[in-house]
Amino acid sequence: MLKSAALAETPPPMRRGRPRKSEQERDESLRRAELVRAAAQLFRAKGFDATPTRDIAAAAGMQSGSPFYYFESKSALLLAVMCDGMAQAKARQDAALQALPARAPARERLRALIRQHFEVLLGAGSDFIPVMLYEWRSLTAEQRQQVAAQKDGYEAAWMPSLNALHRTGQLQARPAVARLFIFGALNWTVQWFDPAGPRTLDDLTEQALCLFVGKA
Amino acid sequence: MLKSAALAETPPPMRRGRPRKSEQERDESLRRAELVRAAAQLFRAKGFDATPTRDIAAAAGMQSGSPFYYFESKSALLLAVMCDGMAQAKARQDAALQALPARAPARERLRALIRQHFEVLLGAGSDFIPVMLYEWRSLTAEQRQQVAAQKDGYEAAWMPSLNALHRTGQLQARPAVARLFIFGALNWTVQWFDPAGPRTLDDLTEQALCLFVGKA
DNA sequence: CCTACCGATCGGTAGG
DNA sequence: CCTACCGATCGGTAGG
Numbered sequence: 001m002l003k004s005a006a007l008a009e010t011p012p013p014m015r016r017g018r019p020r021k022s023e024q025e026r027d028e029s030l031r032r033a034e035l036v037r038a039a040a041q042l043f044r045a046k047g048f049d050a051t052p053t054r055d056i057a058a059a060a061g062m063q064s065g066s067p068f069y070y071f072e073s074k075s076a077l078l079l080a081v082m083c084d085g086m087a088q089a090k091a092r093q094d095a096a097l098q099a100l101p102a103r104a105p106a107r108e109r110l111r112a113l114i115r116q117h118f119e120v121l122l123g124a125g126s127d128f129i130p131v132m133l134y135e136w137r138s139l140t141a142e143q144r145q146q147v148a149a150q151k152d153g154y155e156a157a158w159m160p161s162l163n164a165l166h167r168t169g170q171l172q173a174r175p176a177v178a179r180l181f182i183f184g185a186l187n188w189t190v191q192w193f194d195p196a197g198p199r200t201l202d203d204l205t206e207q208a209l210c211l212f213v214g215k216a
Numbered sequence: 217m218l219k220s221a222a223l224a225e226t227p228p229p230m231r232r233g234r235p236r237k238s239e240q241e242r243d244e245s246l247r248r249a250e251l252v253r254a255a256a257q258l259f260r261a262k263g264f265d266a267t268p269t270r271d272i273a274a275a276a277g278m279q280s281g282s283p284f285y286y287f288e289s290k291s292a293l294l295l296a297v298m299c300d301g302m303a304q305a306k307a308r309q310d311a312a313l314q315a316l317p318a319r320a321p322a323r324e325r326l327r328a329l330i331r332q333h334f335e336v337l338l339g340a341g342s343d344f345i346p347v348m349l350y351e352w353r354s355l356t357a358e359q360r361q362q363v364a365a366q367k368d369g370y371e372a373a374w375m376p377s378l379n380a381l382h383r384t385g386q387l388q389a390r391p392a393v394a395r396l397f398i399f400g401a402l403n404w405t406v407q408w409f410d411p412a413g414p415r416t417l418d419d420l421t422e423q424a425l426c427l428f429v430g431k432a
Numbered sequence: 433c434c435t436a437c438c439g440a441t442c443g444g445t446a447g448g
Numbered sequence: 449c450c451t452a453c454c455g456a457t458c459g460g461t462a463g464g
Contacts, residue, residue, distance in 0.1 A: 046353070047353055049265030050354075053444085054443095062449075063449075064442095064450090073443080074444090137266075171427075177420070177427075180404070180405070181404075181423070181427050182401070184403065184404025184407070185401040186397075186400070187400065187404060188397075192396055204393070207389045207393045207397070208397060210388040211394050211398075211428060214388045269458080269460085270457095278434090279434050280434090280435095281433085281460075282434070285433055285434095286433095290459065290460090
């Protein structure tokens, strides 16, 4: 496949101002992203250990050794899946909270957080976060720290809502432990939720809210 | 190691009535159990795929090929871990419910179930159930069915309590979905609970109860 | 149960 | 990025 090299060597006429290097870089980062996407899907479907790097290469349209041109090791690829996933999830979370009316009640803030979390866990093509949740063990200690930092930021955003709900008595467990239990309940849905089944994410969200903080 | 063979060939004087075969069988089943225990511990610590059968053999004091004298494959050993674990968990569950005063309130029945589940998940030397929860993927379809049947029986025992709590309004989500969320919350504790930390299983149980069905 | 071993798979690399 | 390949590991078996 010499296509991308040819493009880089002969810049297309309409893109006069662009330096060559940038084209190359864009192409490289596209291929890299394709590898991460393919890896996420396979890691989720078969598990990290059970996924040969050769399969990831094939899914990205490459030969067996090529992933190691982009990533120094298989676990570096796993780390990329997790970090990309967390960055995306955090961005969506911020957007979901921004979209709320100013001074929305805590119950509605929690609803938005839960709903958005389901989206990221169970939505079409969302393999990144499930991989992060279930493949921790395959990271090195340093890699784990890196992901943990992002995860902590994501989960910390839930505490203001939980604290507020505790103050009003709607949340009856201590907020810190409640957060751990709640994430467990939500994260476990990837084990049983069937996107082809009758349950909608809205229904799931409402039921989770009822379970944790009761009806409105 | 000829010790066990020697014992079988020359029955000990005090055990006059016992036939040889039974001694041999008992010895075999002890060794088998030792393999299952070692496998459970390693599968939990490192994951199924990342655990070589050689390590399991060594942990049980055997040579590399010997586990295959007792189990036809590595995944048969995994199945044994899960089935033994579920059988034990179910037995403890029955005992916990029996120990309750007759006509105990539903909240107390749920408390007993949660407390017992924590014991099985987080207690010392309880590796079987965590392995069952996190290594599904490594079973064949038929093996999965076998474990699923036991798991269904275990989880079904929670429904009478959940239904009762729903009727009284203490549980505000639909019982069927609530059960899924609740097991998620509880099962996830294996990811974060530190037995050496300050939290006790009693405190955890109380907090879970408050979260799901509120204070007494 | 052990010894000795096979065949396959796999992560990763050199060299272009 | 590809080609060709290495070294190591691993599940499982034969034969006793």
